[in-house]
Amino acid sequence: MLRTDELGRLPVGEALPELREALGAVGAAVLHAPPGTGKTTLVPLALAGLLGDGAPARRVLVAEPRRMAARAAARRMAWLLGERPGARVGFTVRGERRAGPRTRVEVVTTGVLLQRLQRDPELPGTDAVLLDECHERHLDADTALAFLLDVRETLRPDLRLVAASATQDSAAWARLLSAPVVRAEGDGHPVDVRYAPPPSAVRPAHGTLVDPALLRHVAATVRRALAGVPEGDVLCFLPGAGEIARVAGLLAGLPGTEVLQLHGRASAALQEEVLRGGDGEARRVILSTAVAESSLTVPGVRTVVDSGLAREPRMDHARGLGSLTTVRVSVAGAAQRTGRAGREAPGWAFRCWAEGEDAGRPREPSPEIAVADLAGFALQAACWGAPDGRGLALLDAPPKGALAAANGTLRAVGALDGAGKVTARGARMARLGLPPRLARALLDGAEAVGAERAAEAVALLSEEPPRAYGDDAAEALRTARRAGRRDPYGARWSAEVRRLRGLLDEPGRAPRPPHPSDGRSGPPSGALSDEEAVGTVVAFAYPERVARARGGAPPGTDRTADRTADRAAEHRSAYHMASGTGAELSHETRLRHARWLAVAVADRPVGSATARIRLAAAVDERTALRAAAALRSVRSEVRWDTERGAVTAREVDQLGAVELASRPLRDPGPALVREALLDALRAHGPGLLRWPDGAVALRRRLAFLHHALGEPWPDVSDAALLADAEGWLTGERLPDGGELLHSLLPWATGDAARLDELAPERIEVPSGSRVRVDYARPEQPVLAVKLQEMFGARETPRLADGRVPVLVHLLSPAGRPAAVTADLASFWRDGYRGVRAELRGRYPRHPWPEDPAAAEPTRHTKARSRR
Missing domain, CATH: 3.40.50.300 (P-loop containing nucleotide triphosphate hydrolases)
Structure with missing residues (x-):
């Protein structure tokens, strides 16, 4: 019996004529209706022609983001018709279906809708689809809408589509659907x-x-x-x-x-x-x-x-x-x-x-789509023929980095080939309706540990067990078996096990044996222990989370070393995952003795570089290597050893970031050695080279000439040397600084021969001494010389073809700076008198002539000069 009074109180009813008009004109509409107005219940019944108003009979699919909402919507609509779910209104959610031949309105989750679209994109027998609660922006809903728009454009232009939202974001959906917005104004209570x-x-x-x-x-x-x-x-x-x-x-x-x-x-x-x-x-x-x-x-x-x-x-x-x-x-x-x-x-x-x-x-x-794991989306899109979502009408494009990570996961589990195309295995995984990792675990686990054990372990991974079950996945599985239907998690786990076993059933397959969830309390038959079976399945699901205890002995070590490692493991709780991430167990866990783990659930606390293991299973090395085989590689590692100051070479067998074994590599080849040297230079800079005093002095002289004259004198700064490292590093060893600079001199132009002329190491001063020039500051070389040795010099010494005067540091007899000048003539004229007055009383045995420009230079005192 139709409950017309209840239906009449739903405000969305006033928008039905406009909605029908929009669907008749363009086949699609965006319905904006506040909560409680009836968009989830009245609209599907109206579209299906179940209100007794003469509207044509149609079959309508309603997609809800959650199972709870799907069941509730179906029950409410069936109640409005005076029926129970399964007649003219039904629902299908994961593991439960109540619908039949008479069903005109079927409520499904968006995940179920995606599976139907993948099996048959034309949705035969369906006249209209209403996607409810689009504003929640669930990934399955966004994907389903994109697929439906593709279907309308290419296969089913007659398929009617309604996107329903309860918030004011309707304009974006209208642009996506190229459809009008129909608004229902609710008479909600204040x-x-x-x-x-x-x-x-x-x-x-x-x-x-x-x-x-x-x-x-x-x-x-x-x-x-x-x-x-x-x-x-x-x-x-x-x-x-x-x-x-x-x-x-x-x-x-x-x-x-x-x-x-x-x-x-x-x-x-x-x-x-x-x-x-x-x-x-x-x-x-x-x-x-x-x-x-x-x-x-x-x-x-x-x-x-x-x-x-x-x-x-x-x-x-x-x-x-x-x-x-x-x-x-x-x-x-x-x-x-x-x-x-x-x-x-x-x-x-x-x-x-x-x-x-x-x-x-x-x-x-x-x-x-902006924040979640995109592996499921990437597999769905690839199976649809739109790799990476290309060509799909999405409100937000998937982030490139997240999509690349998702494709890497799919290649690792065999769902995509090297070209990014779906494999036959990937297509089967998509049909299971599970996240790709769990689909891989179910398929490979069934072969490795049997369908029963695989279904049990995957059911455990489908919904994280309560914290009270502990962090040992095998023990958590046994707890779920014992709980059965006595607690909510155990009941859901048992139902999921049955559903997963059904996915693995094939025509002609032998009847499956009894299962604990069917009433038995003991483990299923089989030679494998729960630890072995659960560990295998977890490792298949999360191969990059296979982890070895830090400090564990690599394969090939003798039993004495093994026993030492086992004793050390008693105090270990730190692990290194194949992904490269460190992970830790809680101190009270029974898993801390395990050399290898397959980590099912882990999170990384804010501010921590180490993950916290919440659920894991102990595995042996053979299982770890089998499950994560796609991550195993043998590579040549040639690198600079900072402690030894030399290139070391070895062949490394590794599982992702976990090193399994290594051996010395005797002949790595010149290309790998050169690349290792270049990497070391990029990491440590030219300071990695040996720089004897002569090389340091030459580098400063060249830096001065490059600053003063430019080309062809080379830039020898750290940045320039690194930028040109591939040009000057020609052998299988690092040259010392002197060799490098010598090779960079402008020999081809002939300018190298003028090095001592343009930037001499020493300058002869009036006293006859040859004094070293300090080129530490390339813009202004310094000549530090005793004042008396410069008597008679009327001009400042100049470098670089006379372009740059040196900065003369005139020293006292004790070798301390008395004056600094780049213009000797000006100093003798204006500055000398003050220096003379200050120093001649302190150093009476040294000459202090009144006219230093005409005086005789000397390196000695007055007493020695008279002799």
């Missing part, structure tokens, strides 16, 4: 927004760490809301399941309330209970992640408490580590959360931050 900042400063979130002081404040705000708002349930937004659990603990024992925890890992029964509404006997406090921001109406909610935090994926491409990070909720996200309080009646929203902080919040959430 919400009284109140800012409730913490009473004292809290530390900003880092990674997944949230200041406990903020969580205590959120719990206190929930209590305040319960006391201040007389009726209705409270919906509290927190960034993750861990924070939800902590706040739930702080709220335990509240009289007359029921505290519920809603997140992606919650059981289906709990999700249904939350969406069904309360029984009126107790007020509900629903602690939720962003899953309740949109798509879902949570009955009975009158108050929202917003922590102001959200979780977004981040990918550290340099280290191959993906993680979630805590960020401030965007302005659009905060508005979505606030709107939850006004779905059914006037409400209240408490924001746990100061109003002034709104200006610093991002306007929209980060598009997932």
Whole structure:
């Protein structure tokens, strides 16, 4: 029975005529409708012709970003028709399908939609697709929309397409779809927004760490809301399941309330209970992640408490580590959360931050394509025939660096060939509907450890187990087996194991043996231990995270060394991953004795260069080498050894960045030696050469001539020597500085023969002494000479064909500077009198004539000169 009263109260109904007109004219539309207006429920029923208004019957696919939202939307639409899901309205999510031949509206996740598009791009039997919650910018949704636009352009111009958004970003979608925007103005109930900042400063979130002081404040705000708002349930937004659990603990024992925890890992029964509404006997406090921001109406909610935090994926491409990070909720996200309080009646929203902080919040959430691991996207795009996403209508282009890292991953797991084309193996991996790493682990793991064990381990990797399960993946798997359906994670794990086994089943295959999740509590049969099986599968999934304990003995060492390494491993918790990243285990882990690990989950704390291992499995070296075979290489390493001051050469067998073994390389070849020398020069500069005193002096003279005369005298600065290193480094050894400079002299022009004339090492002064010229400052060479030895000199000595006067440092009899001049004639005339008056009393035995320009130069005292 059609619930016309309920349908009539949905504001989006007024926009249906305009929406139908747009679809009839161009076949596509962007629907902007605020939360609670019925865009998720009424519009699909209208497009399918299920409202009894004479509209033609059509089959409609509705794509939702989350499984919870897909189930809820299908149940709501079926209820509006007076039915249960599976009749005219059904849904399909990972591992669950309720739809049949009569189904006219099918709600699917965007991941399921992508799989259908890859299997048959024409989507036979489908007349229209509605992509809901586009504003959330999930990667699968962006990809599915790009594929659908491609299908409309090339295969199915009759396919109708609606992109539905609840935020004001519709113009960008309209440009992408070349379609009009249809707006539905909601008559939502007013919400009284109140800012409730913490009473004292809290530390900003880092990674997944949230200041406990903020969580205590959120719990206190929930209590305040319960006391201040007389009726209705409270919906509290927190960034993750861990924070939800902590706040739930702080709220335990509240009289007359029921505290519920809603997140992606919650059981289906709990999700249904939350969406069904309360029984009126107790007020509900629903602690939720962003899953309740949109798509879902949570009955009975009158108050929202917003922590102001959200979780977004981040990918550290340099280290191959993906993680979630805590960020401030965007302005659009905060508005979505606030709107939850006004779905059914006037409400209240408490924001746990100061109003002034709104200006610093991002306007929209980060598009997932800009921050996430793109391996799945790259495989989907390659299978679609659009490598790297070229030619796809995407709102944001994928970052080049992230895409290059994703393609590297796909080549490593055999999904792409060297030319970037999809292999047959890659096509099969894409059809599994798993992330590429897990698809590889399932396929290769099934061959290596059997389908049962592979399915178990991949199910463990599909959703990280609770922290209480520990960091040993094999032990976590055994815990999940024992838990079975008794806890939410165990139930989801068991269901995923069954689904994955089904993906591996082939026609004609022998019936599979009983499995623990089917009621048995013991491990599946097989010769491999859980440790061996889980370790193998984890290594297949994350080959670049295979890690060896630091200081472990390489292959080929004797057993005595092995035993020494084993004893040292008892105190080790530091590992080196094949990716090159260091990683550490917690001190209390049972894994710290392992020489090799396959790391399933790791993150890098803010400010740390070392990753923290959260889930791993012990493996032996043979398994590590097999799983990461694509990363193994044997290379010749020729490099400069700074300690020895020489080039060393060896052949290195390595697994990514982990060195397995090495041996001396006797004849590396001149090209490799020369390249090693060039690398050393680039790293250390020309100071790496030997510079005897004569070479240092010659370099200074050449620097002076280059400054004074320019070409053909060479530039011998560090930068110039390095820039021309490939020209002057001709042999398999480093020349000393003198050899190098000698080779750079302008011999070809004949100017080299004038070196001593233009920049002499010494200058003869009037006394007959030959005094060394100091060229340390190329712009002004210095001649330091005793004052008496320059008597009779009327002009300053000049260099470089007379272009540059030396700077004469006139010294006292004791060798200390008495005067400095570049113009001797001027000094004798104007400056000498003052120097004479100051020094002749101090040095009476030395001559101090009144006219030094006409006096006889001397190196001696007056007494010696009379003799």
